[in-house]
Amino acid sequence: MVKLGYFPGCSLSSTAKEYDISTRIVCEDLGIELVEIPHWVCCGATSAHITSDIAANALPAKTLIWAEKNNIPITSPCSACFSRLAIAHHTMATDEEMRKDVGEVVGEEYHGGAKVLHLARVFYETYGLEALKAKVKKPLKGLKVASYYGCLMTRPPEVCDFDRIENPMFMDKTVQALGAETVKWGYKTECCGAAFSLTKKEAVLKLTGDILSDAKECGADVIVVACPLCHANLDSRQREIERKSGKKIGLPIIYISQMIGLALGYNALDMAFKKHFVDPVKVLKEKGIL
Amino acid sequence: MARIGVFVCHCGTNIAGVVDVKRVAEYALTLPGVKYAIDYKYMCSDPGQNAIIEAVKEHKLDRIVVTACSPRMHEGTFRKAAERSGINQYMSEMANVREHDSWVHSDDKEAATLKAMKLMEMSVAKVRRSEALSKMYATVEKRALVIGGGIAGIQAALDIAEAGHKVVIVEKDPSIGGRMAQLDKTFPTLDCSACILTPKMVAASQHPNIELRVYSEVVEVNGYVGNFDIKIKKKASSVDNKKCISCGVCTLKCPSKRAQSEFDEKIAPRKAIYTPFPQAVPNKPVIDREACTFFLTGKCRICEKVCPTQAIDFNQQDEVVTEKFGAVVLATGFDIFDSNVYGEYGYGEYKDVVTSLQFERLINSSGPTEGHVVRLSDKKEPKNLVWIQCVGSRDESKGRPYCSRVCCMYTAKQAMLMKEHYPEVNCYVFYIDIRAAGKNYEEFVQKAQNEYGVIYLRGRVSKIYEKKDKLIVRGADTLSGSQVEIVADMVVLANGLEPRKDAKSLAQLFHVSYDQYGFFTELHPKLGPVETAIAGVFVAGACQACKDIPDTVAQAGAAASKVLGLFSKEKMEVEPLIAKVDPLVCSGCETCYNVCPYSAIEMEDREVSRGNLKHVAKVLDSVCKGCGACVGACYSKAVDLKGFSERQVYDQIETVTQ
Structure with a gap:
């Protein structure tokens, strides 16, 4: 039995509700106990860490202190939340002055005892691929998947502690364990444009467009992601990109938790696919998965 | 009573700019035994040395202290000056008030002056107990x-x-x-x-x-x-070189396919019995026991059977x-920098990303492809080639901040050779700066660009990825300020140089x-x-x-x-600063014999006084390096170091801690 502190973050209660739903269902099925961190606060992504160092570390500190006190590793399904929590932990573990300053702001001191995991890594390492394989009821045979990690899941390397920064494989291997096939492609860790979606849409359309078209060219049926912001850009901007380029892409973007859910035998309703702009149901039906 | 002279050097402003040299000289005169002290602009100059010699003669000095720079610079100079003045050269000492003082304490002149006084005082304390030593000579094995x-x-x-x-x-x-x-x-x-x-x-x-x-x-x-x-x-090469006639039959018939040729940078197989390349000197094969079927399984022995002179000897040790x-x-x-450190270039993952030395072997007519440059993945001739410079050079993030000095040049060379062999190919070079400082070097790089049409792009490559059978090279062109993407067939990494892996252990x-x-x-x-x-x-x-x-x-x-x-010398002067055993005090415990790292101590039974035969230690003068390990180890204080006696060192410690 794996017990984890769950930090859903703001996106999972709004634009990425289906990520939250599928994560909770899948974890329950697998026997991963998620304890939602009581009174969790904003991780500080983007607005805090580009304006104030102290705010960037103080906001995640509350969560880290809870994890340290209760001695439970914490996980976040959102790459930005994961990144903020992990970087704050790393900063305070290496910068004594910052740790003290944050302690003053928050009112309690953090001693560096928390463990922060990305949800995608929980399935791969904490739960383990062998255990996952044993749980598969409906192998995702014939489905070609491009695994998209985005910029924050492996970077910065000293914080994320991954062996292959440019060409990570853990999500590929997780998807393979579910019975699907993964494609070789070059945009695994490229930037999707993230929050610039709101301020510099043109840049995001270019970046996201490149990612989508490379996945398509490399023969993917779907793209698997583990970040609500990547999902938002790849999914909701897709039609606009198609209109602009005049080329049909039609690539459903599926969360890693939804992917596991499908292999565990859940249906489109359980996985809340109706929340997606690019409907995955058609492709999945064609492949005989739904 | 000793008659000591102290000579305080200004070293221009190097010392005098920070240390109050006059005060140091005046302080010296208050010390017991110091009969003479002066300060002078450059002690190491001829007039400076002459001042020492004259002072020694005039004031009947028998030992000197020069308060100046590191003894690594001028110890020899002042020892010779001492000798010229008529005293033993080992009756001179230096106090280092430049490297150890004025250069590092320029922010606090008062403290620097006080430190200079202490350093000088320590040397005076030491020289007070100096003894005349004579030079030793050793033979030279030519x-x-x-x-x-x-x-x-x-x-x-x-x-x-x-x-x-x-x-x-x-x-x-x-x-x-x-x-x-x-x-x-x-x-x-x-x-x-x-x-x-x-x-x-x-x-x-x-x-x-x-x-x-x-x-x-x-x-x-x-x-x-x-x-x-x-x-x-x-x-053990497993080949008797006296019998071997270098006919090469053994290599030809060897069935082993396990090993990759080190000489060909592992892009071609090599046999278990091999000479690294055709012009090898000496041209005698060796057996790589880790790849040899006989050594691994106990069966084969084909080379032994085909050798016309029975030169194979599996039992060689x-x-x-x-x-x-x-x-x-x-x-x-040197070795070349490990390309795997740059994960973003995909070396090892993409077969058509090669090191610079692998490219040398590919384009070399005696290489595995006989000079035909082909992709390692599908053996097709590449049409678009990219060189990436500074792979393991000038990159602090990879722990290699230095410039390897040869990569700019060999990159230009390789691109030119490629253009010469295949005029229709496109050669692109990503560089940071071109460093071509050598006779005819800049002209050479210019020729690559202007006459051969090699395209130089100033910027780093951020990433390489594979798309179908092409390599997409993505980088920046900082001159035009734009991103560039090159669809390449082959990428050559211009690896920097680093020392051989085992260089450190050899140095040790x-x-x-x-x-x-x-x-x-x-x-x-x-x-x-x-x-x-x-x-x-x-x-x-x-x-x-x-x-x-x-x-x-x-x-x-x-x-x-x-x-x-x-x-060119028959005999070589060596420092007499070595250990000396007092046999009357030595208890024969053999502690020094055991600690000596140079095996310079011998135990002998010796008549130390009439009728008193003792088991005592003896220092082999020509082997002793004067490290002092025996002095520290001796329980009965029977060993001492000439020129660095215990009393001298203790006097110095007492002086500095007073």
């Missing part, structure tokens, strides 16, 4: 050892041998030749590397004064300048011999210092470029710092001339 059989080692050996002295070259590979033998053409003349190297290899092998020891390594070093005792291990040498030249060369054998990367440290960056801090050990070539062939050959010649300078 035989040199050169470690490494690349162009540096070959050149140094030839120069020493030509002057009439015996030289042994130890090479760990089965042939001499080194990195230069792997190269195709050389910059900036585009002449064939093998054509200029092989005559030197042959000359070395046939020279009556040169002995080649290939497939061998140095495993232990004892002794000192003029008298090194060095253990050399000859690895490693042999270790100890030999005497007077001087050593370290010429171990000789007690030669090395920098954080493993490059051997020369005695002085400007004035001692081929010497090391260990007398009699010299460096040549890329083991000391990144350098190209012309510089390597020049340094090898310089190292050889230093060896010859040493060999």
Whole structure:
């Protein structure tokens, strides 16, 4: 039995509700106990860490202190939340002055005892691929998947502690364990444009467009992601990109938790696919998965 | 009572700009035994030295202290001045108030002056108990050892041998030749590397004064300048070189396919019994026991059956011999930087991303493809090639902040050769800066760009990824300020240079210092470029710092001339600063005998006074290095170090702690 502190973050209660739903269902099925961190606060992504160092570390500190006190590793399904929590932990573990300053702001001191995991890594390492394989009821045979990690899941390397920064494989291997096939492609860790979606849409359309078209060219049926912001850009901007380029892409973007859910035998309703702009149901039906 | 003279040097403003030298000299006069003290602008100048000599004569001084720079700079100068003035040269001391004081405490002049006074006072305390010592002499074994059989080692050996002295070259590979033998053409003349190297290899092998020891390594070093005792291990080659006629049948018939050729940078297989390349010197095969079917399974023995002279000897053992040498030249060369460190370039993952040395083997007509440049993945000829410079150079994030000095040049060379062989291909080079500082170097790079049409892009490559059978090279062109993407068939990494993996352990054998990367440290960056801090050990070539062939050959010649300078003397002066045992006090416990790292202590039964036969320690004068380990270890205080006696050192400690 794996017990984890769950930090859903703001996106999972709004634009990425289906990520939250599928994560909770899948974890329950697998026997991963998620304890939602009581009174969790904003991780500080983007607005805090580009304006104030102290705010960037103080906001995640509350969560880290809870994890340290209760001695439970914490996980976040959102790459930005994961990144903020992990970087704050790393900063305070290496910068004594910052740790003290944050302690003053928050009112309690953090001693560096928390463990922060990305949800995608929980399935791969904490739960383990062998255990996952044993749980598969409906192998995702014939489905070609491009695994998209985005910029924050492996970077910065000293914080994320991954062996292959440019060409990570853990999500590929997780998807393979579910019975699907993964494609070789070059945009695994490229930037999707993230929050610039709101301020510099043109840049995001270019970046996201490149990612989508490379996945398509490399023969993917779907793209698997583990970040609500990547999902938002790849999914909701897709039609606009198609209109602009005049080329049909039609690539459903599926969360890693939804992917596991499908292999565990859940249906489109359980996985809340109706929340997606690019409907995955058609492709999945064609492949005989739904 | 001692009559001491103190001479305080200004060193221009180097010392006097920080330290109040007048005060130091005045303070000296208050110390017991000091009869004379002056300060002077440059003590090391002729008038400065003459001032010392005159003062000694006029004031009947019997010992001197020079308060100046590091003894590494001028100890010899002032010892000679002491001798010229008529006192024993070991009755002089230096107090280092420049490197140890004025240069590092320029922010606090008062404290620096006080420190200078203390340092001077310590030297006065020491010199007060100095004793006259006489120089010792040692014989010089006029035989040199050169470690490494690349162009540096070959050149140094030839120069020493030509002057009439015996030289042994130890090479760990089965042939001499080194990195230069792997190269195709050389910059900036585009002449064939093998054509200029092989005559030197042959000359070395046939020279009556040169002995080649290939497939061998140095495993232990004892002794000192003029008298090194060095253990050399000859690895078992499993071939009797006396019987072998170099016919090559064994290699031809060997069925093993396990090994990859080191000489071809692992892009081609090699047999288990092999000579690394056709022009190998000596041209005798060796058996790689890790790849040999017989050594692995106990069956095969095909080479033994086909050998016409029964030269195969599976029972051969490693042999270790100890030999005497007077001087050593370290010429171990370089490795190229590990491309795997750059994950974003995908070396190892994408077959068509190759190292610069692999490219040399591909374009070399004696290489595995006979000079046809093909992709390693599908053996097709590439149409678009990209070179990435500074892979493991000038990159602090990868721990290599230094410039490797040769990559700009060999990149231009490789691109030009490619254009010469295949005029229709496109060659792109990503660079940070072009560093072509050498005779005809800049012109060479210009020629690559202007005459050969090699396209230079100023910027770094951020990432390479595979798309179908192409490599997409994405980088920045900082001159136009845009992102560029090149669809390439092949990418060549211009790897930087680093020392051989085992350079550090070799340096440790000789007690030669090395920098954080493993490059051997020369005695002085400007004035001692081929010497090391260990007398009699010299460096040549890329083991000391990144350098190209012309510089390597020049340094090898310089190292050889230093060896010859040493060999020109019949006897060599050595410092008499060694240990001495008082046999009357010695209890014969053998503690010193056990701690001595140089085996310089012998135990003997000796009549120390009439009728009193004792088991006592004895120092072998010519072996003792004066390290002082025995002095510290002796329970009965029977051992002391000449020139650094316990009383001298304790007096210094008392002075400084008062």
